[in-house]
Amino acid sequence: MDTALVRPPSPTYTAITPVTRAPEKDQPASSTDLPAEDTVRPSADSSGSQRAATNEQNRASDGRADQSALERYTPAVTRQNVFDEDSESLIYVATNTETGDVIRQIPSETLLRLRAYSETVAAYRTQVEEQQRSSSENEAVQRTV
Structure with missing residues (x-):
């Protein structure tokens, strides 16, 4: 039994996986080894550690400044x-x-006032419609009499 409403199966896709290989060794273009007497020796009081300490102090003071600014401008x-x-x-x-x-x-206050106004208009409209119905019923009763 063959029907035209049957869809052919959707194609399946296979993932293409690249072949893994060992990384190539990076060789420098020129030799950078220097003799011991030509190298720079760090001083006993390293300036890098001083910079790190001052950066931490600056970050702490910036955090306090940001917090106080936030408190000042946020009510x-x-x-x-x-x-x-x-x-x-x-x-x-x-x-x-x-x-x-x-x-x-x-x-907002404006929206609350608009809601109150629309409710008042709707109540007035139903009141007028009821008065019109009662007056038309009274006229119909008077015609039949």
């Missing part, structure tokens, strides 16, 4: 989740503890 913030009974929604409020200013509010 202390308190975060709260408040349930607003008027809009029946949960509101996230972040306030600056030093000034008391609201830094961030989700949903």
